[in-house]
Amino acid sequence: MSRTLPNIIITGTPGTGKTCHSELLAERTGLKHLSINDVVKEKECHEGWDEEYQSWIVDEDKLLDAIEDEVKQGGYILDWHACDLFPKSWIDLVVVLRVDTATLFDRLTERKYPEVKLQENIDAEIMEVLLQEAKEAYDEEIVVELQSVTADEMESNVDRIVQWLEQWKKNNAQ
Ligand SMILES: Nc1ncnc2c1ncn2[C@@H]1O[C@H](COP(=O)(O)OP(=O)(O)O)[C@@H](O)[C@H]1O
DSSP states (O other): OOOSSOOEEEEOSTTSSHHHHHHHHHHHHOOEEEEHHHHHHHTTOEEEEETTTTEEEEOHHHHHHHHHHHHTTSOEEEEOSOOTTSOGGGOSEEEEEEOOHHHHHHHHHHTTOOHHHHHHHHHHHHTTHHHHHHHHHSOGGGEEEEEOSSHHHHHHHHHHHHHHHHHHHHHTOO
8 A cells, every 4th residue: 555645764862852853843744743652651562661771661563563553554753762663664764863972961961861771872872773773674765864963953854854755745646
């Protein structure tokens, strides 16, 4: 079944700006912002709470089952810190947000992340874990890496995605 609207993943290390970008993009385009964190919580797609990391232990199969019917219809912005679990056939664009270490440190400190989680996320950003994950899971030409340090960058990132969306609509017009 072909979609009349695309699905876009906005991913990156926690604190890179996924939620801010997703909300702004949803506002500008009418695409639906799907915060996977909220789905995990609300639909209980998890196997409990990890005290050390202060986060849910996600049940990926349950999560995919919970969103499959909606997402397959198209028009979703999937906002999450992982991307390689979503089937390739669901996804049209993967945006990987990036920030420098100092900025990420400040943002995560402000969020009062536990030390172990803070360090792990800083390391993941330095090692480009999410970018590699995205490139391995999807065709490289649909993976876009964007800087997300300043508000101006967020504006231009969202503008770019809006332009991409318009082009996608033209290419997929029936
Ligand atoms: N491009 C940006 N420029 C300035 N501040 C940003 C930018 N992106 C995110 N932020 C700030 O960083 C923090 C984390 O953003 P958020 O969207 O919640 O990240 P994520 O969803 O990736 O964890 C927020 O306080 C937000 O205002």
